Amino acid sequence: MLNRISSFHNYQAVQNDLRRQEAKVHHNQAQLASGKKLLTAADNPLATHYIQNVGQQEEQIRQYLDAIVMVRNRLGHQEAIIANAEDYADVAKRTVMEMINGALSAEDRMAHERELEELSNNLLNLSNEQDESSNYIFAGTKPKNQPFFRDNDGNVTYAGDDYQRKMKISNALEVPFNNPGNKIFMDIKNPFGDYEPDYQLQEGSDLLLERAVNKDSDDESNYSVVFVDMGNGEYGYQLDQDGSAVQTDIFNPKTGIQYEGLTINVKGQITAGDRIELSPRKTFSIFDTFKEAMKYSKNSVSDASSTAKLHQMTEEFHTAFIHLNKVRTDIGARLTTLDIQENEHEDYKLTLARSKSSFEDLDYADAVIEFNENTRALQASQQAFGKTKDLTLFNYI
Numbered sequence: 001m002l003n004r005i006s007s008f009h010n011y012q013a014v015q016n017d018l019r020r021q022e023a024k025v026h027h028n029q030a031q032l033a034s035g036k037k038l039l040t041a042a043d044n045p046l047a048t049h050y051i052q053n054v055g056q057q058e059e060q061i062r063q064y065l066d067a068i069v070m071v072r073n074r075l076g077h078q079e080a081i082i083a084n085a086e087d088y089a090d091v092a093k094r095t096v097m098e099m100i101n102g103a104l105s106a107e108d109r110m111a112h113e114r115e116l117e118e119l120s121n122n123l124l125n126l127s128n129e130q131d132e133s134s135n136y137i138f139a140g141t142k143p144k145n146q147p148f149f150r151d152n153d154g155n156v157t158y159a160g161d162d163y164q165r166k167m168k169i170s171n172a173l174e175v176p177f178n179n180p181g182n183k184i185f186m187d188i189k190n191p192f193g194d195y196e197p198d199y200q201l202q203e204g205s206d207l208l209l210e211r212a213v214n215k216d217s218d219d220e221s222n223y224s225v226v227f228v229d230m231g232n233g234e235y236g237y238q239l240d241q242d243g244s245a246v247q248t249d250i251f252n253p254k255t256g257i258q259y260e261g262l263t264i265n266v267k268g269q270i271t272a273g274d275r276i277e278l279s280p281r282k283t284f285s286i287f288d289t290f291k292e293a294m295k296y297s298k299n300s301v302s303d304a305s306s307t308a309k310l311h312q313m314t315e316e317f318h319t320a321f322i323h324l325n326k327v328r329t330d331i332g333a334r335l336t337t338l339d340i341q342e343n344e345h346e347d348y349k350l351t352l353a354r355s356k357s358s359f360e361d362l363d364y365a366d367a368v369i370e371f372n373e374n375t376r377a378l379q380a381s382q383q384a385f386g387k388t389k390d391l392t393l394f395n396y397i
Contacts, residue, residue: 054352061345061352064169068342071167071177075331075338078137078179081126082328085185086321088119088126089286092293093317095119099297100310113297120290124148124156127181138181141165147181148287154294156287158182169341175334184327186285191319195223195278197312201304205271208311212278215261220280225257225264229272239264286320289313 098104099112127148130136135143139160147160162183164176190196197209207227221241230236230250239247239259247259256265266276293313299306 058349058352061349065342065345067167068169068338068345071169071175072335072338074131074137074177075335077129077131079328079331079335081129081137082184082324082331085123085126086324086328088123089317089321089324092116092119092290093314093321096293096297096310096314096317100301100307100314104301109297109301113294116290116294116297120287120294123185123286123290124150127185136160137178138184140178140180143178148185150287154291156186156285156291158186169338170345173337173341175337177334179327179331184324185287187283188286188316188320188323190281190284191315192312194280194282196281196284197308198277198279199305199308200275200277201308202271202273203302203304205274205304206268206308207266207270207274207276207304208268208308209276209278210265210267212262212264214263219261222277222279223262223264224275224277226275227251227270227272235270235272284316286316289316289320293317 095112095115099109104112127138128136128146129138136145136147137143139145139147141163142160143165145159147158148156149159150156158181160181162180164180165178166174166176168174192209193211193213195209195212195214197212199207201207212223222243224240225237226240228236228238235251237249237251237257238245239257241259247257249257251257251270253266256263258264264276264278292309296306296309296313301307
C-alpha cells in the first residue's frame with residue numbers, strides 16, 4: 001500500500017525545520033551577546049540548579065565578609081581605647097611613685113593629685129565610650145545603658161552585665177566584638193593575693209605587705225598582725241582573726257607568718273608596733289585605685305601608713321597596666337582570627353567563581369564555531385526550500 005504525502009505536509013515539515021535552525025542561530029547570537037552559556041534553565045537544568053546553590057553560598061559569604069568588617073571596626077575602636085587606658089595606668093603609676101618621693105613639696109603633691117584626678121576623669125570617659133551607632137562599648141549586652149557611674153563620694157559602679165555580644169563570621173565560628181567593662185576595669189587580679197592591706201605603721205617604718213594568700217577559699221575572716229620587738233634584732237608577732245588572737249610567735253622573714261591555710265609575707269624594715277590589717281579581696285577596680293591614690297596623696301610624706309598605701313597604689317596601677325595589656329592582646333588575637341577567616345572566605349569565593357564559570361560562562365571559540373555551523377545549515381535549508389517549494393508533478397507533464 002502506498003502512502004501519499006501531500007505537498008502541504010512536506011511544505012510544513014521543511015518550514016518547521018527552518019524555524020528550528022533559526023532558533024539555534026538566535027540562541028547562538030544571544031549567547032555571544034551576553035557571554036553566558038546558560039540563558040534559561042532549560043538549557044541545562046542540572047547546571048542551573050548548581051549555579052543557584054553557588055549563588056546562595058556567595059551571598060552567605062558576602063554577609064560573613066560584611067560581618068567581619070563590622071567586627072573589625074568595633075574591635076579596632078576598642079583596641080585604641082584600651083591602649084589609651086594603658087597609658088593612663090602607666091602615667092598614674094609614675095605619678096604616684098613621684099609622690100612617694102620625700103623631696104616633693106606640698107604644692108608638688110597637690111599638682112600630682114590634680115593630675116591623678118584628670119587621669120581618673122579621662123579613664124571614666126573612656127569606659128563610657130560609644131560606637132558609631134551610639135551604643136556603649138563596655139556595657140556588655142546592654143549597649144543602650146551607660147555602664148559606669150560615679151557618685152558624690154567618688155565611688156564608681158557598673159550598670160552593665162558580664163556577657164559579650166558575638167557575631168557569626170562563618171558557619172562554625174562566632175567572634176565576640178565587645179568586652180564587658182567590669183572585666184576590663186574592675187575585676188583586676190589582686191597583686192597582693194587574697195587580701196587588701198591597711199597599714200597602721202610607726203613613724204619612719206617602711207614595712208609593706210608582699211603577699212597574703214589563703215588556701216581555704218571559704219575563709220572570709222579579717223586578719224591583722226602586729227609586730228613587737230623581742231630584742232637581739234628579732235621581732236615577734238601576734239595574729240588576730242576577726243579581732244581574736246589566734247597565734248603568737250617569733251617572726252621568720254624567710255617563712256613569713258603561717259596559720260592554717262593562711263600565709264603572710266612582708267618586706268621592708270619592721271618597726272615595733274607596726275600593724276597590718278588584712279581584708280579579703282580577690283580583685284580590685286582601677287577606679288578605686290585612683291580614688292585611694294588621691295586620698296592618701298593629701299597626707300604628709302612623713303606619714304608612714306599613707307606612704308605604704310601609696311606603694312600599694314603603685315603596685316595596683318602596674319597590675320592594671322598588665323591586665324589592660326592582656327585585654328588588648330586578646331583583642332589583637334580576635335583581629336587576627338578575623339583576618340584569617342576573611343582570607344578563607346576570599347579564597348572560597350574564588351573557588352566558587354571558577355566553578356560557576358565552568359558551567360555558566362561561554363567559551364567564545366566553541367560558540368563561534370557552533371554559530372557558523374548553524375548559520376550554514378540555515379542557509380542551506382533556505383536554499384533547498386527555495387528550489388523545491390514550487391515543484392509539482394505538473395512541471396513534468
